[in-house]
Amino acid sequence: xxxxxxxxxxxxxxxxxxxxxxxxxxxxxxxxxxxxxxxxxxxxxxxxxxxxxxxxxxxxxxxxxxxxxxxxxxxxxxxxxxxxxxxxxxxxxxxxxxxxxxxxxxxxxxxxxxxxxxxxxxxxxxxxxxxxxxxxxxxxxxxxxxxxxxxxxxxxxxxxxxxxxxxxxxxxxxxxxxxxxxxxxxxxxxxxxxxxxxxxxxxxxxxxxxxxxxxxxxxxxxxxxxxxxxxxxxxxxxxxxxxxxxxxxxxxxxxxxxxxxxxxxxxxxxxxxxxxxxxxxxxxxxxxxxxxxxxxxxxxxxxxxxxxxxxxxxxxxxxxxxxxxxxxxxxxxxxxxxxxxxxxxxxxxxxxxxxxxxxxxxxxxxxxxxxxxxxxxxxxxxxxxx
Amino acid sequence: xxxxxxxxxxxxxxxxxxxxxxxxxxxxxxxxxxxxxxxxxxxxxxxxxxxxxxxxxxxxxxxxxxxxxxxxxxxxxxxxxxxxxxxxxxxxxxxxxxxxxxxxxxxxxxxxxxxxxxxxxxxxxxxxxxxxxxxxxxxxxxxxxxxxxxxxxxxxxxxxxxxxxxxxxxxxxxxxxxxxxxxxxxxxxxxxxxxxxxxxxxxxxxxxxxx
Numbered sequence: 001x002x003x004x005x006x007x008x009x010x011x012x013x014x015x016x017x018x019x020x021x022x023x024x025x026x027x028x029x030x031x032x033x034x035x036x037x038x039x040x041x042x043x044x045x046x047x048x049x050x051x052x053x054x055x056x057x058x059x060x061x062x063x064x065x066x067x068x069x070x071x072x073x074x075x076x077x078x079x080x081x082x083x084x085x086x087x088x089x090x091x092x093x094x095x096x097x098x099x100x101x102x103x104x105x106x107x108x109x110x111x112x113x114x115x116x117x118x119x120x121x122x123x124x125x126x127x128x129x130x131x132x133x134x135x136x137x138x139x140x141x142x143x144x145x146x147x148x149x150x151x152x153x154x155x156x157x158x159x160x161x162x163x164x165x166x167x168x169x170x171x172x173x174x175x176x177x178x179x180x181x182x183x184x185x186x187x188x189x190x191x192x193x194x195x196x197x198x199x200x201x202x203x204x205x206x207x208x209x210x211x212x213x214x215x216x217x218x219x220x221x222x223x224x225x226x227x228x229x230x231x232x233x234x235x236x237x238x239x240x241x242x243x244x245x246x247x248x249x250x251x252x253x254x255x256x257x258x259x260x261x262x263x264x265x266x267x268x269x270x271x272x273x274x275x276x277x278x279x280x281x282x283x284x285x286x287x288x289x290x291x292x293x294x295x296x297x298x299x300x301x302x303x304x305x306x307x308x309x310x311x312x313x314x315x316x317x318x319x320x321x322x323x324x325x326x327x328x329x330x331x332x333x334x335x336x337x338x339x340x341x342x343x344x345x346x347x348x349x350x351x352x353x354x355x356x357x358x359x360x361x362x363x364x365x366x367x368x369x370x371x372x373x374x375x376x377x378x379x380x381x382x383x384x385x386x
Numbered sequence: 387x388x389x390x391x392x393x394x395x396x397x398x399x400x401x402x403x404x405x406x407x408x409x410x411x412x413x414x415x416x417x418x419x420x421x422x423x424x425x426x427x428x429x430x431x432x433x434x435x436x437x438x439x440x441x442x443x444x445x446x447x448x449x450x451x452x453x454x455x456x457x458x459x460x461x462x463x464x465x466x467x468x469x470x471x472x473x474x475x476x477x478x479x480x481x482x483x484x485x486x487x488x489x490x491x492x493x494x495x496x497x498x499x500x501x502x503x504x505x506x507x508x509x510x511x512x513x514x515x516x517x518x519x520x521x522x523x524x525x526x527x528x529x530x531x532x533x534x535x536x537x538x539x540x541x542x543x544x545x546x547x548x549x550x551x552x553x554x555x556x557x558x559x560x561x562x563x564x565x566x567x568x569x570x571x572x573x574x575x576x577x578x579x580x581x582x583x584x585x586x587x588x589x590x591x592x593x594x595x596x597x
Contacts, residue, residue: 307399340536341423344447376405378446
């Protein structure tokens with residue numbers, strides 16, 4: 001099987017599993033028991049070490065990282081937490097139109113509670129409209145939330161420029177870095193960002209573990225009541241095995257690996273665009289994460305393509321409306337062009353550690369054949385074609 | 387199988403029957419779904435005397451349930467008279483496929499509509515329409531609502547792709563907000579002509595593209 005849906009979920013790395021295993025079977029206490037017994041002390045030490053490993057990688061202080069249950073919790077906490085903390089300042093938040101659902105739907109939830117939300121447009125490559133950002137900010141604005149990398153088209157935003165604009169107006173800046181974390185090494189400590197969402201599931205770590213970077217001094221409100229874990233920023237039993245796995249997963253991502261993945265991505269993009277006619281790349285050609293290729297095949301529909309690929313044991317994803325439960329075309333593809341047809345035939349290939357270059361070549365051959373077959377039965381091919 | 391489609395649907399999706407474009411069909415239609423952007427074309431070959439469908443073909447710009455329904459509907463229609471084929475329902479098509487996921491009903495209804503439209507197209511071309519109502523702008527507007535704008539997945543009237551319409555002495559003029567060399571200009575032109583030209587009192591359809 002060729003799995004190229006790593007933006008949705010990745011296979012756990014065995015080394016991550018081995019690192020996690022003892023904390024399920026042997027040393028299973030929680031860190032809050034550190035004064036009660038030695039197993040609790042071991043848990044505390046383990047938690048501290050994992051936090052150190054991750055915060056060094058992220059370029060932040062240890063107390064600036066809150067472990068969560070994943071990117072959905074992190075982004076919910078960031079948006080709703082800031083909104084609640086600063087409700088006396090104002091009730092306006094600004095997000096990009098192509099955010100992933102944790103941010104987008106948190107913004108919509110706030111909108112229902114009376115907040116004003118500005119959805120910023122992006123250009124044809126998915127890059128944020130900076131002028132729109134500047135003019136969106138008012139005295140009432142409490143937060144700007146713009147992702148680091150897009151979940152579907154992989155476009156990377158200029159966090160520095162966005163953060164400077166926000167900070168210039170004394171507005172906090174949150175970024176969802178779920179699809180950039182580790183694949184695009186970033187020193188968040190030096191960037192003008194206040195809150196950052198990260199997750200383990202995109203880098204061969206365990207599901208259900210993530211983090212929220214909260215820079216020192218950022219207004220923050222704890223929303224789950226319970227214990228005093230995570231510096232009293234998040235109540236709930238620490239997921240020690242998950243956190244250990246998260247740190248290990250981050251440690252295992254190397255520059256060489258990212259470069260190897262980038263090469264596979266380039267094979268996909270270059271060969272598919274040149275060898276299959278009437279195709280187009282979605283997202284920026286160079287300002288994009290190394291693991292993402294997203295291509296529209298005109299005159300054919302995405303669900304039909306994914307099913308044909310599945311029959312050949314190749315797993316990918318599509319932005320077609322037919323593929324979604326809501327029957328809505330991808331808001332990302334619509335956001336970069338407002339074009340239903342482009343979403344209809346879009347395919348996302350997201351790569352990971354376990355993909356090999358031969359697989360990329362095999363996928364290209366399979367695509368050529370499937371697109372040819374589907375175009376043979378498409379009414380648009382001979383009418384709309386040049 | 388973890389897929390939402392059963393084995394019969396998947397078989398028709400993998401090996402669709404009666405697929406392709408028919409040269410010089412006796413009746414034809416192209417219909418689109420505003421919900422998801424799928425499109426289907428249906429072509430008919432009809433025995434003039436017996437009014438039996440001797441050959442039927444389809445094309446699909448759609449998902450698996452759209453392709454599978456196109457396949458089954460052509461199988462069901464083949465050998466039937468126009469009157470019999472008109473009565474084929476979505477339920478019959480869905481039953482013949484062993485059931486389709488509910489959420490996919492709109493993509494599969496499309497093939498049924500395509501068949502009915504192709505039959506209407508045949509009847510109009512062959513003067514089989516009994517009731518001869520004069521064509522008005524309202525009639526034209528109603529027909530154009532069945533032409534899909536592939537760019538938005540919605541019909542060309544609702545998406546303001548049609549900027550002006552006129553009818554005079556059997557000549558219909560329709561202005562389209564697209565340049566003539568646009569990738570879908572030809573496609574839209576053909577579909578409009580197909581929907582309007584068959585009206586009994588229309589002699590010609592002129593399309594005016596954006597300069």
